Amino acid sequence: MTKLESIRTAVNNVQFNRFRFWLQMFFFVLLVYGGFFAIELGKHLPTFACGYNKELRGGMCYLMTLQHQLEWPWQKLFSVAGLTVLTSVGIFFLWFIALNKGWCGFVCPVGTIQDWITSLRRWTGIRYSRYSWGQFQWLMQIKYVLLALMLLIPLGIGGGWFNNDLKSPFCMICPGRTIIPMFGADFSQLSIDFSSKVNMTMTVLGLSVTGLFFIGAFVKKRFFCFYCPMGALHYLFSKPALLRLKKEGSKCTRCGDCFRVCDQEIKIIADDVTRKEIMTDDCIMCLKCVAACPEPGALKATFAGIPIFESTEEGFIKRMKKGHTDVK
């Protein structure tokens, strides 16, 4: 066995959950406490590094920047200054293509918090919920509606149609705004702003969504990711991304393990044996499906076309012996 092959075997046999837990922890510290270490990754990150975490954040979520820019008066937005918006999209794209939706599965602090809540539920022994196929089909549209509103409302503010208090509408309902600053001992986002009717409505909505977030994430794995407009935006840019999830249909036995471990309940991952590019708009690229697949080479993650992690029988057995508890 060559050195390369032995490295590849070691990677494929990795205790994936443990690896992912520590990687998520690393990114959580980087994005939530990065400012403490003088780290600044900019304002165009394709993940929920919340801008309301003012002092400590190591970077900022692009959705906040995008909404701020779209709020510019139209005269400015549709002038040379509009190039700034395009530049921002370009920087976002450069960040995004490196990890594709892996930003959701490995980097997103809000996603990580949901995984911790799932661990808490698992520890209590309470079973988790799943959507029916009909519910799934209906609810999956919500993230696109939120994305459209997130773009149109700021544009409307710039055009003078909407009240300025509606600015950053998605941030106002995002649970990241209320939860992430708390990790830096900033609880100011847990209040209702009575300064105007719009502010009051938006902050009430924001705290209601936060309440739903805790309930939802407790009974449903990655509850919020299913409605996340960042996920929808990711999907629009995902075609040229470097990290990809591929399926070799001829090697698939349709055992359904991948579907069972999928936090997002993506049925197509098990059912579709014709499509090579198996990533869908709901996928968070956590790669748990690859780790749970017993068929050698049936599922694999590639980076710029090079396989970096693929399903193997040996890896599957090793992980099962350690107790693969994701299906709980």
Place this chain on the structure above:
Amino acid sequence: MKRTALFVVGWALFQGVYADTLWLSETPPPKRSAENVQLAQPLMEHDHAQHQPMLQTVSSVQATSATAAAGVKKHKHGGGAEVDADGEVVADNTHSGKKQVWMRGGDDPRGAKHLSGVQGTLTLLSQEGALPSVALAEDKGLSTAKLDLPDLGFYNAYWMQNMDHGGMLHVQVAKAELLHGTCCSKGVDDEEVAKPIINVKAPLELVREHYPDEGLFTRIVSGDKVNFTVFSFGLPVAGAKVTMISHKGWQNTQTSDADGRVSFIMIRDYYPSWLEFKKRFKQSYLMTADLQVPSQVTLDGVTYKSAYYNSTLAGSYYPSPHDYRSYAWGLGIGLFVIVFGGLAVYLYRRRRLKPYQEARIDDKA
């Protein structure tokens, strides 16, 4: 004794003649219709030793009537604060490095007139030292100066005027503390750039002590305790009378202590109805400091029998978040959703629970 009495009489006479407070303001004149424009009226004339500004008041309306008529819409980050028809600042330009200051006369932060015909230059100081001076110019009939603040941080602008009143030196210092701020830049050492700047050449200067954690987007809010230090030629000075005038004219006067310090609480004087409340309502305050020096004073090689220094500093403050934010409601709503959401999930699951039923198949049947 005779000399002191003469000084007191002279100073009292001088106060009667020269009562108007001159200050530098970032607040532009309000936008109103062109019909309200009034002609300039002479305010005062003086026998000035060095500069002899002929001050005139112009109804603040005049300046922007042309702009208003032209329908030019200013953007909040566009380099000038936006003021509504009543003179209330509705959007400031903290983020911008382009500032404009106006000379104003009077001790009412809201209604003080924007002046015309004021001459002189503004000295501009940054953390790194002096920047090129900027001459006051007439813009739309008002004395104003446009300033470029190249880097993020605080800058001080000074307008100074020396006058000789029969051997008594009178120095007026109008100071503005300008902020080229940002809410979001992380590459800036906030503590370093937010340090107050002291002008060692100013006969009298009010310096606002910045908060320990003050950055480039820190706002003073009503209820805050704000400390000022009075300096004379770079040294703290005791016994100066310092007056704070709030947005609606509430005044408090204190005397600087041995370290030159005075403290004021920014009182709340903004009480609109709920529907009219604006949390970003920018209120102005005006600080004045007076110092009498009964002994001989030499300035720029000229000796005077006594001196009277007067310094002004304007600033702004906003409504306190305590006026419009409620944690009790926020936590209450969050907990309500969690409790009732959890209950709903529990009941939903319980309703769908199918009781165990044993099915027996009788093979013989």
